[in-house]
Amino acid sequence: MIDKYSPVFSISVVAKMINVSVQTVRLYEEKGLILPYKSNKGTRKYSLHDVNRLKIIRRMITTQGLNLNGVRLLLSFIPCWCFKGGFDEDCQQCPAGSVTFEPCWTLENVGKKCLNQDCRACPVYRLEINEKNIKDFLARQ
Numbered sequence: 001m002i003d004k005y006s007p008v009f010s011i012s013v014v015a016k017m018i019n020v021s022v023q024t025v026r027l028y029e030e031k032g033l034i035l036p037y038k039s040n041k042g043t044r045k046y047s048l049h050d051v052n053r054l055k056i057i058r059r060m061i062t063t064q065g066l067n068l069n070g071v072r073l074l075l076s077f078i079p080c081w082c083f084k085g086g087f088d089e090d091c092q093q094c095p096a097g098s099v100t101f102e103p104c105w106t107l108e109n110v111g112k113k114c115l116n117q118d119c120r121a122c123p124v125y126r127l128e129i130n131e132k133n134i135k136d137f138l139a140r141q
């Protein structure tokens with residue numbers, strides 16, 4: 001049984017699994033929608049969780065009519081501080097907490113709590129981004 005977070009698939013296999021081109025997978029990465037694992041040589045690898053995430057993104061685009069910027073904006077609404085002990089002073093200083101509509105994992109000048117963190121291992125990035133989860137999550141805030 002493959003651990004769903006283990007980076008085992010190459011970009012070409014993932015592209016086939018979600019029925020898009022390799023260039024499209026790279027474009028989603030450029031837009032910050034997906035954060036592939038990168039080996040020391042820079043080889044990208046993807047997990048089952050990544051594949052599922054890409055399938056949801058594809059569905060948002062093909063059936064919900066969102067464009068890449070729309071998906072990116074949706075991901076930026078995830079209140080990361082709720083997974084990081086609350087909106088404390090550190091989060092108040094972090095651009096993810098207020099001034100930007102960028103997913104927190106795409107930002108460089110994040111707060112101390114997130115510096116040197118592996119975002120791929122973070123519950124914020126790992127949140128299953130289906131519409132229901134995001135609604136439920138925002139409703140609880």
Ligand code: SF4
Pocket residue numbers: 080081084104105110113114117118119122123124125
């Ligand atoms: S570790 Fe990364 S994904 Fe997690 S809250 Fe910080 S910036 Fe966001």
